Amino acid sequence: MNYVIIGGDAAGMSAAMQIVRHDPTASVTTLEMGDDYSYAQCGLPYLIGGLIDDPDQLVARTVETFRRKYKIDARTRHEVTGIDPTARRVFGEHFDLTYDKLLIATGARPFLPSWEGKSLDGVHTLKTIPDARRLLRELKQDVDNVVIIGGGYIGLEMAENFAARGKQVTIVERNSQLATIFDPDLAEHIHAEAEKNGIKLVFDQEVQALGGTKRVEEVVTDKQTLPADLVLVAIGVRPNTDFVKGSGIELSENGAIKVNAFMETNLASIYAAGDCATQYHRIKERDDYIPLGTHANKQGRIAGINMSGRPRSFKGIVGTSIVKFFSLTLGRTGLSKREAEQHGIPYQAVTAELPQHASYYPGAEKLLIRLLYQPNTGQLLGAQLFGRDGVDKRLDVLATALYHGMTMQELEDLDLAYAPPYNGVWDPVQQTARRK
CATH class of the missing domain: 3.30.390.30 (FAD/NAD-linked reductase, C-terminal dimerisation domain)
Structure with a gap:
């Protein structure tokens, strides 16, 4: 059986390991658009803050480990640009592969609006180890004022870790509170903690542009202009599924791939898992999209077990986070x-x-x-x-x-x-x- 997995992180490699364990005759090829496999994205803020010394500490298994120990054809810098479900093939700029069973585990990417100035030096998102390396290099320069756009979990974690490096931190949030997944009155406790630690909070303002010549110098909202030596955009993610459009794979409104309890898509022999897929919410009793590492690892494991011929269902989520x-x-x-x-x-x-x-x-x-x-x-x-x-x-x-x-x-x-x-x-x- 020829298995192809698109994506080399949590969901993809959890699936790959299950296939290797349950199907000893399997031929498994994994395609990763970057250079890093199986790393802890949730640890990146603590790398920036200095609690973790080296990015390599965040890598669970290296590419070479998958290749040598588990005999997986783990490829890097292989970005899939299209799928042909009829011919059962996936392809990119320099490759074209056929599959018997396919898993899409391409994760999600940070959302960066089309603001003027978004391409200036000093404007960052944080999702990958290369993202973190770029941030660390810039923090060694003359950076004092850091503006974080977005007051969700990443914004909060990064505010703490920028502050740990002695930076002056401002959070700009379009809503009237940080962490909108909490009730507004309870969020006041988060605001008090931020202010106690010197974090400036700017609410109810929409970012309209990022200003500067070559490097970012300011964040322009609909009400004021804030000085900025570095900007982190943390306003959410979007599923990495652009390459499946036109393939016939059914997507939800936000672009996540719709899957059933067995991680199957609407097309035969094609599965999806992790941050590019939907998750069934047990309390809402409907599909949802809550991209977290816990869900990605579980869904990937379930996908791999099912792909290797041992039916097992994903029982859903209840929306737990900390x-x-x-x-x-x-x-x-x-x-x-x-x-x-x-x-x-x-x-x-x-x-x-x-x-x-x-x-x-x-x-x-x-x-x-x-x-x-x-x-x-x-x-x-x-x-x-x-x-x-x-x-x-x-x-x-x-x-x-x-x-x-x-x-x-x-x-x-x-x-x-x-x-x-x-x-x-x-x-x-x-x-x-x-x-x-």
Whole structure:
């Protein structure tokens, strides 16, 4: 069986490893448009901030490892420009390959609007190791004022890491809050943390142009002009699927490839996984697009298992994510109020601020928890958590509860770990659930 995989990162190589393990006679070719395979994109901000010394620390397996140890024909600088599903072939500028089964795992690219000045030196996006290397080179120059356009997760992480390098950081956000995946009133805690750490926040302003001669010198919004020695654009990503248009592969509105639970597209023998594909959302009960490394690795694994003839379905996502922002940890899973309203899902919410462990034990910190639930059944719909310690533990409990459709009462019944350094006799999640 001749397998071709387009994309050499999380989804693509997770699939490739499953095919190698389950089909010993497989011929596997992977096509990567860049030079780097299997690297941790989520670690790039910490490389910029200096917590990670060397980009090579972010590489899980090198190209040579895939070639020599796993006998995968792992190719670099092979950008696929088209697919012919009838002839079962993929092609690029210097190559033309046939396949029995094909996986599209091309990920996503940062979105950069057609602003005047977007090509000036000093204007960056961050998605790949080469992106990070360019940023690191420029930060060694005379860079003081950094403007980040976009207040999502990447914007927050990069604000912290630019600040760690002693830069003056401004975040420009078109909305009235940072991190719009959280409820607006809760986002005020993020704003306070930003301002406490010297981050300037600019809300409700649209960037219209980037100014300068050869190098960027300013960011022009619809209300003011901000000085900038370096600009990072972090306003979201778009699926890398332009090359499949006209092939007959069905796409969603945003360009992500539609897949079923087995990672199959609408065309025979063609699969898709990761940031270029849709993900089924268990709470919304519909396809969604939430591009995260966790989903990419799972979908890639499922795709590889199915391609090698062992049917297994992808069970979907519940929208879980977490981010560190200075001393604050932000976590969420399921639906926010805005999402519930957008999808016409009735909800009620309960919010509590409680110590993350026994209040008498030294070091107790407040943990803010908001739970959304279905009014009639009590079924959990979503959760948002803010705190300095203990967020990750509770977030994963709530994500598991969401996955299994648990109710608020069933949260109370959980047998959770207790000792004074770690918890109270009633976990904060359970205490919050009891307040509904």
